Amino acid sequence: MAFQNICAKITDAFYLITHKRITADQDVNDVLLKTITFMPTHLLPTLIDDAFWKKLDKQDYMRVATFMAEKSYNEGGCPIGAVIVCRDTGRILGKGHNRLVQDNDPTVHGETAAIKDAGRIHFSNTDIYTTLTPCYDMCRPTINRLGFASVYIGYDLHGANKASEDWLKEQNIHVEIIPDQKYIDIYDRFCREKPHLNHEDWKNLTEADKEFGSAEH
Amino acid sequence: MAFQNICAKITDAFYLITHKRITADQDVNDVLLKTITFMPTHLLPTLIDDAFWKKLDKQDYMRVATFMAEKSYNEGGCPIGAVIVCRDTGRILGKGHNRLVQDNDPTVHGETAAIKDAGRIHFSNTDIYTTLTPCYDMCRPTINRLGFASVYIGYDLHGANKASEDWLKEQNIHVEIIPDQKYIDIYDRFCREKPHLNHEDWKNLTEADKEFGSAEH
Ligand SMILES: [Zn+2]
Ligand SMILES: [Zn+2]
Numbered sequence: 001m002a003f004q005n006i007c008a009k010i011t012d013a014f015y016l017i018t019h020k021r022i023t024a025d026q027d028v029n030d031v032l033l034k035t036i037t038f039m040p041t042h043l044l045p046t047l048i049d050d051a052f053w054k055k056l057d058k059q060d061y062m063r064v065a066t067f068m069a070e071k072s073y074n075e076g077g078c079p080i081g082a083v084i085v086c087r088d089t090g091r092i093l094g095k096g097h098n099r100l101v102q103d104n105d106p107t108v109h110g111e112t113a114a115i116k117d118a119g120r121i122h123f124s125n126t127d128i129y130t131t132l133t134p135c136y137d138m139c140r141p142t143i144n145r146l147g148f149a150s151v152y153i154g155y156d157l158h159g160a161n162k163a164s165e166d167w168l169k170e171q172n173i174h175v176e177i178i179p180d181q182k183y184i185d186i187y188d189r190f191c192r193e194k195p196h197l198n199h200e201d202w203k204n205l206t207e208a209d210k211e212f213g214s215a216e217h
Numbered sequence: 218m219a220f221q222n223i224c225a226k227i228t229d230a231f232y233l234i235t236h237k238r239i240t241a242d243q244d245v246n247d248v249l250l251k252t253i254t255f256m257p258t259h260l261l262p263t264l265i266d267d268a269f270w271k272k273l274d275k276q277d278y279m280r281v282a283t284f285m286a287e288k289s290y291n292e293g294g295c296p297i298g299a300v301i302v303c304r305d306t307g308r309i310l311g312k313g314h315n316r317l318v319q320d321n322d323p324t325v326h327g328e329t330a331a332i333k334d335a336g337r338i339h340f341s342n343t344d345i346y347t348t349l350t351p352c353y354d355m356c357r358p359t360i361n362r363l364g365f366a367s368v369y370i371g372y373d374l375h376g377a378n379k380a381s382e383d384w385l386k387e388q389n390i391h392v393e394i395i396p397d398q399k400y401i402d403i404y405d406r407f408c409r410e411k412p413h414l415n416h417e418d419w420k421n422l423t424e425a426d427k428e429f430g431s432a433e434h
Binding site for chain 2: 100103104105106107112116119120121122123124125135136137138141142144145146147200202203204206207
């Protein structure tokens with residue numbers, strides 16, 4: 001463990017030396033948001049000026065979630081990403097994507113991955129951005145349990161998930177759709193290409209086999 | 218990754234050489250169940266004869282879940298454990314315990330830890346043993362999503378969680394209380410010793426601070 005800690009500190013130092021600090025005078029654009037997506041979350045306070053965060057709007061945070069989803073798609077996984085943002089500072093405190101395929105783990109959705117990344121914090125002072133409406137049977141109640149202030153959703157399947165969003169509102173959680181067309185295209189493509197995997201992800205393997213046969217798995 | 222794989226295989230080989238195989242002529246007792254608790258799950262089919270599993274009853278599986286919970290208690294974490302069992306073979310396919318403290322992760326409860334350990338399998342052909350009634354806001358719906366056949370519960374807080382158990386039954390999941398006094402003692406002690414941590418675990422940090430002040434955290 002001590003050895004691992006030393007290795008982690010060397011990696012961090014190397015990262016900090018080789019990456020230029022992001023300051024408030026830089027323009028917010030996709031290249032910069034993608035850079036932030038791939039930065040280790042725990043180094044963000046060191047790598048990014050506090051004033052820079054104030055320049056980001058909801059669409060920008062959703063784009064980071066989209067880049068997370070795109071990363072997962074490129075890895076052969078389910079493209080769902082999420083970002084957790086501090087309501088006071090605008091800092092990203094957690095980010096992640098679905099890891100069903102990557103970790104062989106049905107409990108790591110975009111939202112739970114971002115929560116893991118954030119750790120044991122006061123989620124009541126944060127908002128969560130998720131590219132897709134949180135699943136009924138795990139992420140939605142988890143978001144409620146942890147007491148998030150707001151849920152921003154990139155794709156609500158053209159209104160098909162309205163009941164789920166209404167339920168969150170009834171729990172006094174602010175809910176808003178922040179559509180990201182780049183994400184909508186990625187997710188629709190994924191559903192066409194891997195319907196079995198998509199079904200396994202939001203339901204389970206048995207139901208996916210029933211619906212699509214067990215060949216694809 | 219290749220290097221990690223080789224290391225993992227060497228570790229497995231070492232484990233298999235140094236551990237005696239468990240056969241059907243051995244008596245089922247706490248010493249043996251504790252040994253199984255600490256064995257790597259993926260090696261169980263190699264380390265344990267298929268005929269041995271047939272000797273285990275519900276109380277034995279619950280005891281393994283209890284030993285998992287005890288391990289977490291000894292690590293300073295929340296003592297909740299879970300075990301996933303194949304309905305055909307009686308093999309343990311997944312086991313784990315709450316890791317809120319150990320992994321700094323509010324999404325790893327006993328049940329989700331055991332699911333992670335089992336990976337992408339057909340949960341519809343498995344039963345889950347959990348030392349405590351699954352939490353309303355994460356594990357209960359997750360168990361429903363993944364389609365477990367049965368939920369066996371070691372401690373229902375003297376009937377206080379009946380509504381939660383009734384809900385599972387309404388989803389056509391078999392529910393049964395398999396009390397384990399050893400577990401009940403561990404959990405009650407934990408609640409007396411660390412009420413703040415317990416509250417953070419089943420709800421969240423903000424609510425725990427409201428209830429008990431932020432000192433203990
Ligand atoms: Zn989900
Ligand atoms: Zn739980």
